Amino acid sequence: MTERAVRQLLERTPVDREVEGRAWEVVRAAYAAREPVPRRPRLRLAVGVALAGAALAAAVLSPPGRAVVDAVRRSVGLEHAQPALFRLPAPGRLLVSGPGGAWLVAGDGSMRRLGAYRQAAWSPHGLFVVGATGDELTALDPSGRIHWQLARPGVRFPRWGGSLTDTRVAYLSGGRLHVVAGDGTGDARACGEPAAGRVAPAWRPGPRHVLAFVTARGRVTVLDTDTCTLLWRSAPYAPRPRLMTWSPDGSRLAVATAGGLWLVDGRTGAALGVSMPGIRALGYARDGRLAAIRRRSLVLVEPDGRTRTLFAGPAPLAGLAWSPNGRWLLTSMPAADQWVFVGAHRVLPVSNIRTQFGGPASLDGWAPGA
Amino acid sequence: MEAIGRTEHNELERNERAWVRAAQRGDARAMEQLFRRHWAHAHRAALLVVGDAAAAEDIAQEAFLAAVRALDRFDRQRPFGPWLHRIVVNRAIDWSRARAVRRELAHDEAGEPFVHERGEAGHARELAHALSELGPGQRAVIVLRYLLEYTPGEIAELLDLPRGTVNSRLRRGLDRLEEALREELR
Numbered sequence: 001m002t003e004r005a006v007r008q009l010l011e012r013t014p015v016d017r018e019v020e021g022r023a024w025e026v027v028r029a030a031y032a033a034r035e036p037v038p039r040r041p042r043l044r045l046a047v048g049v050a051l052a053g054a055a056l057a058a059a060v061l062s063p064p065g066r067a068v069v070d071a072v073r074r075s076v077g078l079e080h081a082q083p084a085l086f087r088l089p090a091p092g093r094l095l096v097s098g099p100g101g102a103w104l105v106a107g108d109g110s111m112r113r114l115g116a117y118r119q120a121a122w123s124p125h126g127l128f129v130v131g132a133t134g135d136e137l138t139a140l141d142p143s144g145r146i147h148w149q150l151a152r153p154g155v156r157f158p159r160w161g162g163s164l165t166d167t168r169v170a171y172l173s174g175g176r177l178h179v180v181a182g183d184g185t186g187d188a189r190a191c192g193e194p195a196a197g198r199v200a201p202a203w204r205p206g207p208r209h210v211l212a213f214v215t216a217r218g219r220v221t222v223l224d225t226d227t228c229t230l231l232w233r234s235a236p237y238a239p240r241p242r243l244m245t246w247s248p249d250g251s252r253l254a255v256a257t258a259g260g261l262w263l264v265d266g267r268t269g270a271a272l273g274v275s276m277p278g279i280r281a282l283g284y285a286r287d288g289r290l291a292a293i294r295r296r297s298l299v300l301v302e303p304d305g306r307t308r309t310l311f312a313g314p315a316p317l318a319g320l321a322w323s324p325n326g327r328w329l330l331t332s333m334p335a336a337d338q339w340v341f342v343g344a345h346r347v348l349p350v351s352n353i354r355t356q357f358g359g360p361a362s363l364d365g366w367a368p369g370a
Numbered sequence: 371m372e373a374i375g376r377t378e379h380n381e382l383e384r385n386e387r388a389w390v391r392a393a394q395r396g397d398a399r400a401m402e403q404l405f406r407r408h409w410a411h412a413h414r415a416a417l418l419v420v421g422d423a424a425a426a427e428d429i430a431q432e433a434f435l436a437a438v439r440a441l442d443r444f445d446r447q448r449p450f451g452p453w454l455h456r457i458v459v460n461r462a463i464d465w466s467r468a469r470a471v472r473r474e475l476a477h478d479e480a481g482e483p484f485v486h487e488r489g490e491a492g493h494a495r496e497l498a499h500a501l502s503e504l505g506p507g508q509r510a511v512i513v514l515r516y517l518l519e520y521t522p523g524e525i526a527e528l529l530d531l532p533r534g535t536v537n538s539r540l541r542r543g544l545d546r547l548e549e550a551l552r553e554e555l556r
Contacts, residue, residue: 174428174429
């Protein structure tokens with residue numbers, strides 16, 4: 001066969017022209033949302049920065065330098081922190097994930113690495129875990145036994161919802177929302193919906209498989225994934241949503257944007273805005289209390305939008321997990337390499353998180369059970 | 371003709387560098403120029419390597435999203451195309467290998483196939499089918515050489531392979547394609 005013939009045939013391979021339009025919409029949205037790096041500083045400043053950077057790099061790379069960095073972290077963080085996580089202050093099992101993989105922490109502080117999953121989530125009743133690596137979605141049980149795997153490009157934000165007997169996993173793959181049954185069957189793009197923004201989808205609690213997700217244009221969309229019925233779709237949010245979470249009774253959806261928090265009626269999409277810029281994490285307790293991380297503060301948000309600060313740290317906070325009994329909240333202080341358990345009357349800091357989990361660890365949920 | 375072709379090529383490269391610079395400054399139209407210039411080949415290359423329309427769309431789209439994310443760090447002296455094609459083809463190879471070794475479910479087979487057409491495109495379809503009989507690494511080499519027009523040396527660099535491996539994959543790939551096509555068209 002001649003090379004020319006192959007060339008001609010490859011060029012004629014039919015492709016769907018509509019795909020280009022869809023893809024451009026996604027790429028355009030990502031481009032519009034990007035924040036350009038500031039222009040390069042002038043030479044003198046650049047030299048100064050380079051020298052300072054080199055000194056810092058040398059300090060970080062040498063053992064004495066690392067000690068200095070650790071000392072800085074200690075000085076940023078809370079005093080009297082435990083040097084390691086010995087036990088959880090409330091019953092349950094904690095799921096965390098990050099560059100060091102996904103880990104389960106039992107109530108007695110024992111830890112099990114589940115695998116190299118950079119993102120993970122619990123199933124609705126804490127019986128299974130779904131993990132995502134770059135090109136793979138994996139369902140496994142807490143012992144680490146793999147039940148099924150799907151190879152998909154660019155897997156992100158897996159979320160597991162449904163009832164005890166009938167569950168679904170939603171995730172993003174290459175900018176598209178996918179839904180697969182809890183047994184790994186029936187994987188498909190969700191109802192032909194438009195491209196999804198880079199926000200974790202959220203299952204409404206309950207037996208119906210109702211999912212909220214954000215489109216690439218910043219519209220919050222709620223659909224019944226079994227019947228492909230669109231329940232409501234918001235106008236585009238500006239700034240775009242970053243986080244979403246449902247109240248335990250499914251009546252409200254909390255949506256955080258860079259500008260603030262929106263408490264949305266789950267049935268109609270009507271929204272109450274709360275001026276609270278800088279939200280980095282959101283979470284409902286089982287009894288319906290909503291907590292949010294805002295810069296250095298952990299706050300409770302009342303249904304009418306009023307807020308009450310529960311804890312303010314010396315450095316920015318990230319991530320949030322309620323204990324199953326609702327008595328403790330866990331957040332992290334990455335600059336200090338600490339976790340902070342916040343209870344009604346006590347604050348328990350724990351240090352050396354990166355060492356224990358092989359890197360920074362995001363808080364994916366605190367599920368009931370031993 | 372060769373001289374004119376080279377001039378056009380240089381002109382395109384200059385345009386492309388200008389688009390990259392403008393896109394780095396925030397010019398959405400320049401970003402669109404880059405996208406329009408490269409989408410068709412990136413998409414077709416992914417499709418020919420993975421043989422799955424939905425996956426190819428995702429792979430090509432994800433490669434452009436990676437380009438957007440890395441735009442500010444992109445070296446303006448380097449051409450954009452090879453950088454993008456490296457992402458597309460390597461991801462397509464990874465996807466194909468992952469599918470081959472892991473349990474895939476029956477519904478997967480019901481995924482969107484190629485859009486088959488009659489007439490002139492029929493031969494292209496036969497070629498696509500014949501390509502699917504090759505391993506993903508071999509498909510990638512064929513696609514890089516004959517669709518994206520890279521030299522064997524450039525392919526070796528893009529895929530991090532010895533040049534001899536690239537040459538042998540090309541030769542064996544062509545032989546097998548010829549064999550498979552002869553069977554199918556018989």
